[in-house]
Amino acid sequence: MTLPVSGRVVLLGGGAVGSLVAGGLATAGHDVVLIDGWPEHVRAIRAQGLTVDAPEGRQTAAVEAWDLGEAHRLRDLDVAVAFLTVKLYDTDWAAALLATWLPPTAPVVTLQNALVEERVARAVGWGRTLGAIGAGLNVFMAGPGVVRRAGRRGAAGGAVFKVGELHGRRTPRAERIAALLSAVDASAVTTDLWTERWAKLCANTMTTGLSGLTGLSLIEVYTRVDTAGVAVQLAAEAIALGAALGFRLETLFGIPPRVWCDAAAGNAAALTTALDALARQAAGMVEGGMSGTLQDLRKGRPTEVAFFNGFIAGEAERLGLAAPTHARIAALIREAERGRLAIGPHTLERILR
Numbered sequence: 001m002t003l004p005v006s007g008r009v010v011l012l013g014g015g016a017v018g019s020l021v022a023g024g025l026a027t028a029g030h031d032v033v034l035i036d037g038w039p040e041h042v043r044a045i046r047a048q049g050l051t052v053d054a055p056e057g058r059q060t061a062a063v064e065a066w067d068l069g070e071a072h073r074l075r076d077l078d079v080a081v082a083f084l085t086v087k088l089y090d091t092d093w094a095a096a097l098l099a100t101w102l103p104p105t106a107p108v109v110t111l112q113n114a115l116v117e118e119r120v121a122r123a124v125g126w127g128r129t130l131g132a133i134g135a136g137l138n139v140f141m142a143g144p145g146v147v148r149r150a151g152r153r154g155a156a157g158g159a160v161f162k163v164g165e166l167h168g169r170r171t172p173r174a175e176r177i178a179a180l181l182s183a184v185d186a187s188a189v190t191t192d193l194w195t196e197r198w199a200k201l202c203a204n205t206m207t208t209g210l211s212g213l214t215g216l217s218l219i220e221v222y223t224r225v226d227t228a229g230v231a232v233q234l235a236a237e238a239i240a241l242g243a244a245l246g247f248r249l250e251t252l253f254g255i256p257p258r259v260w261c262d263a264a265a266g267n268a269a270a271l272t273t274a275l276d277a278l279a280r281q282a283a284g285m286v287e288g289g290m291s292g293t294l295q296d297l298r299k300g301r302p303t304e305v306a307f308f309n310g311f312i313a314g315e316a317e318r319l320g321l322a323a324p325t326h327a328r329i330a331a332l333i334r335e336a337e338r339g340r341l342a343i344g345p346h347t348l349e350r351i352l353r
Contacts, residue, residue, distance in 0.1 A: 003028075007078040007080030010082040011111075014041050023051070023059065034066070035068060036066075041144045053142060053149070074101040085111050088116060091116045113304070130163060137151065137160065138150040152284060154186060159188035160186050161182075163178040195247055205238055205312055212333060218285060222279060235260040303337060
């Protein structure tokens with residue numbers, strides 16, 4: 001089999017997404033370097049490989065793991081592509097690190113959530129920056145050297161990874177990177193990265209903060225009537241903001257944006273359609289999937305709320321629009337981060353005020 005790229009594949013950020021992709025690519029035969037700041041994770045990978053535990057089975061791959069302090073070694077590598085897979089609040093310094101040490105010919109792909117491409121491009125250059133969206137991965141770290149995926153490969157029924165150039169044109173390098181990611185799950189090139197980004201942001205803000213505050217799994221968030229009802233409100237607020245910003249979504253979770261807005265406004269038929277769409281999303285998952293926000297809160301780490309619900313709330317306020325559900329969730333998550341609010345289903349009462 002001919003591999004789609006020639007050279008080393010670098011991932012800066014060894015969290016759940018970075019580890020999943022690194023393990024999948026290494027299993028497919030690619031020469032992978034994973035750079036991370038979690039010493040125990042780096043040591044575990046060096047000692048016993050990187051293990052991906054998925055519904056299809058458990059595989060351990062040979063991945064070269066570096067500590068952040070070794071990033072200078074990138075200058076001597078033949079790098080085919082570098083993926084940025086750090087937490088959103090680490091984007092600026094991580095992009096600067098790549099700009100310092102990565103060979104200038106290597107493209108940089110933002111395999112993150114939210115709209116961070118402009119931040120990365122300011123550091124590494126617009127001409128070498130691409131975006132990649134990973135939807136429905138449902139992954140979390142089970143421990144040092146072990147990443148667990150709760151969703152089945154191919155369960156999305158379409159492309160899980162979408163790779164796009166910032167200028168929106170289809171290019172050979174975008175096609176090569178999409179082909180590379182197909183070793184992990186179904187991949188495609190998008191010529192509308194920004195709309196895809198907004199759709200993913202809407203989907204994330206409907207569930208991740210809600211899961212974090214309630215302590216519920218993603219399946220529970222999707223299928224419980226109370227949490228699904230909150231998710232519908234979150235969808236409508238994000239869609240309205242997106243329209244004001246010029247984003248025109250065709251669908252969200254497989255149904256038109258108008259349906260989410262009608263459901264939030266009390267249309268019974270639209271609400272049934274929206275709840276069915278959320279239930280279908282849950283059907284492709286296995287038990288145990290936790291949102292990134294819930295994982296962060298349980299581990300006592302900062303969350304990415306400023307880039308999710310906090311971003312929606314802030315942009316809405318800037319434009320004179322209303323996004324009260326996003327604002328309440330963002331405020332409550334900040335309380336939980338500081339240890340002033342215990343997470344659990346009881347937080348729904350405060351979200352619904």
